[in-house]
Amino acid sequence: MAMYFNVIAWVCLCWVSIFGAYIHQVKVSPIDDAVLMSQIEHRFKGSFVDLGQVAQFARHIRLKGVYTSVTHGVDTVDGITTLRFDISQTPRIRSIRFRQLPIWDGRLRIGMKIQVGDLFNYRHLTQDIAYINDLLVEEGYILSSVKSFKLSDDGDLLIDIESPKLSGILFIGLDDTPSWVLYRDMVSVKGADIDRYFLEIDSNTLSSMPYFSSVSSPSIQYISSDNVTVSYRVKERKMNRFDIGLEQLEDDQGVALFSKFKLYHQLIYSDFLSLQAQLGYLNHLSIRNYQMHYQQPWLFNKYRFVFDFKGFLTYRTELVQNDAQPYDTLRRGVSVFLTRPLRRLYLDVGAGVRSEYVSPQDDVAFSSYQLNSLSFYLEHQGLKSLINPKQGHRSKIIIDRGGRIFGAQLGGVDFMRVSTMHSQYFPLRPNVTLAARAFGGLYKKYSDMTTFETEKFSFGGSNSLRGYKEGSFYGNYRLSFNFEPRYHFSDTLIGVVFWDAGVITDALASDISQSFYSGYGVGVRFLNVMLPIRLDVGVGHGVMLHFNVSQTF
Numbered sequence: 001m002a003m004y005f006n007v008i009a010w011v012c013l014c015w016v017s018i019f020g021a022y023i024h025q026v027k028v029s030p031i032d033d034a035v036l037m038s039q040i041e042h043r044f045k046g047s048f049v050d051l052g053q054v055a056q057f058a059r060h061i062r063l064k065g066v067y068t069s070v071t072h073g074v075d076t077v078d079g080i081t082t083l084r085f086d087i088s089q090t091p092r093i094r095s096i097r098f099r100q101l102p103i104w105d106g107r108l109r110i111g112m113k114i115q116v117g118d119l120f121n122y123r124h125l126t127q128d129i130a131y132i133n134d135l136l137v138e139e140g141y142i143l144s145s146v147k148s149f150k151l152s153d154d155g156d157l158l159i160d161i162e163s164p165k166l167s168g169i170l171f172i173g174l175d176d177t178p179s180w181v182l183y184r185d186m187v188s189v190k191g192a193d194i195d196r197y198f199l200e201i202d203s204n205t206l207s208s209m210p211y212f213s214s215v216s217s218p219s220i221q222y223i224s225s226d227n228v229t230v231s232y233r234v235k236e237r238k239m240n241r242f243d244i245g246l247e248q249l250e251d252d253q254g255v256a257l258f259s260k261f262k263l264y265h266q267l268i269y270s271d272f273l274s275l276q277a278q279l280g281y282l283n284h285l286s287i288r289n290y291q292m293h294y295q296q297p298w299l300f301n302k303y304r305f306v307f308d309f310k311g312f313l314t315y316r317t318e319l320v321q322n323d324a325q326p327y328d329t330l331r332r333g334v335s336v337f338l339t340r341p342l343r344r345l346y347l348d349v350g351a352g353v354r355s356e357y358v359s360p361q362d363d364v365a366f367s368s369y370q371l372n373s374l375s376f377y378l379e380h381q382g383l384k385s386l387i388n389p390k391q392g393h394r395s396k397i398i399i400d401r402g403g404r405i406f407g408a409q410l411g412g413v414d415f416m417r418v419s420t421m422h423s424q425y426f427p428l429r430p431n432v433t434l435a436a437r438a439f440g441g442l443y444k445k446y447s448d449m450t451t452f453e454t455e456k457f458s459f460g461g462s463n464s465l466r467g468y469k470e471g472s473f474y475g476n477y478r479l480s481f482n483f484e485p486r487y488h489f490s491d492t493l494i495g496v497v498f499w500d501a502g503v504i505t506d507a508l509a510s511d512i513s514q515s516f517y518s519g520y521g522v523g524v525r526f527l528n529v530m531l532p533i534r535l536d537v538g539v540g541h542g543v544m545l546h547f548n549v550s551q552t553f
Contacts, residue, residue, distance in 0.1 A: 021076075436481070
């Protein structure tokens with residue numbers, strides 16, 4: 001009897017496959033999709049169909065990605081033909097967890113198609129894997145990717161991330177420099193995930209160190225997830241160096257030769273001592289300025305604070321406020337700063353004290369005064385090259401408060417100075433970079449003490465408004481811009497054109513047009529390792545030649 005019914009069923013199947021059949025009723029296994037059940041019934045009930053049409057519709061259902069199996073069959077009993085669908089759904093997602101994910105999982109969940117509460121969808125999983133891999137690369141984890149996934153019967157989705165760990169950093173070419181001096185400044189450490197942005201920070205840090213004339217880009221040796229090394233090829237250079245520069249002085253005071261000695265490893269290893277002097281010439285030679293600068297990049301080679309001490313003695317010619325009479329002045333003082341680099345955040349945070357005494361060079365009719373201030377600064381830097389940046393930015397804010405602060409009396413002039421700077425570098429073409437800088441400043445003096453105009457902001461000279469002499473203009477408020485397209489003939493030879501402009505005034509209510517100044521010109525940079533040179537010819541108040549060391553900004 002069983003064989004008889006099997007034969008009948010086979011004959012019916014063959015008949016439907018070849019000639020088709022009229023479907024009297026449709027039966028679908030219970031699923032959590034009332035819309036699909038209704039579609040199947042309306043599609044086939046009361047229709048004349050063949051198995052090819054049914055199979056095609058079943059494939060369409062499977063392509064939705066939320067069904068693990070879709071089977072169908074046709075049987076006829078007592079002249080009634082029934083089309084049956086047996087459909088198995090994927091479980092509904094109860095939770096999504098990540099293992100070995102190097103970033104915050106909320107960053108991923110926002111853009112994923114698979115969400116908690118939805119049916120698990122294989123098609124969405126494929127898209128989500130590609131999305132996760134792309135986002136990991138975007139976030140800097142260039143070696144990380146989805147390794148596997150596991151879905152439990154209860155709907156718990158576990159996604160495994162393969163995130164290789166750093167097993168070591170190698171420096172090739174070290175002879176005299178101890179490796180510990182370099183390792184302590186590296187953001188990437190053993191056991192950390194491979195992060196492209198941290199590798200860029202480390203590369204910039206190495207390039208900014210005085211120990212090397214060249215540092216290669218990081219080279220990644222990937223053997224396995226537990227054996228990834230990063231190496232840098234370095235070329236050591238002589239530590240001590242001598243720099244010079246030539247500059248036209250203000251108020252027709254002639255020209256000056258700047259000289260600077262840089263000495264390393266004087267008191268403890270890795271410290272820095274700079275001795276600087278300015279030799280002026282008009283009708284005779286005279287030493288105008290002295291400065292001693294001592295720095296420890298790690299305090300006592302133990303604490304992650306940069307200790308910075310400066311002592312200076314400066315001879316100047318300055319104007320008293322509201323008085324066009326120039327006076328020869330002598331400024332001497334000291335400053336002490338502590339800075340905490342937060343390299344993972346591209347930040348430097350620092351604070352310090354400064355004391356400066358302003359007095360006449362000769363017996364003249366002006367009173368000496370003291371400047372005692374507490375300073376705070378915050379710098380955010382995202383540059384791949386400090387000497388010749390081609391992309392990235394640098395921002396800095398400095399706040400100086402003198403005289404009285406937090407109820408304590410520091411003595412001297414009571415004032416506040418706030419200055420902000422932002423530089424941005426846009427790569428226009430492989431050999432063309434647009435460098436732009438904005439500067440804003442506010443100076444407020446609360447005491448009635450008479451001081452020189454130079455306590456305010458200045459405008460003019462090789463580092464602000466080319467085409468004008470140093471300190472051509474002074475004011476309580478300054479807003480200025482510098483635009484400088486740079487053409488790179490080579491890695492060391494650069495030609496530039498520039499336009500400098502800005503407003504400097506004592507009162508915001510004044511006529512801005514009367515306080516606006518601009519200049520333009522051309523220049524050349526020769527950025528060799530030992531002595532980077534900058535030469536600019538500016539047109540503003542006449543034609544000015546500026547000869548200095550390194551870039552403008």
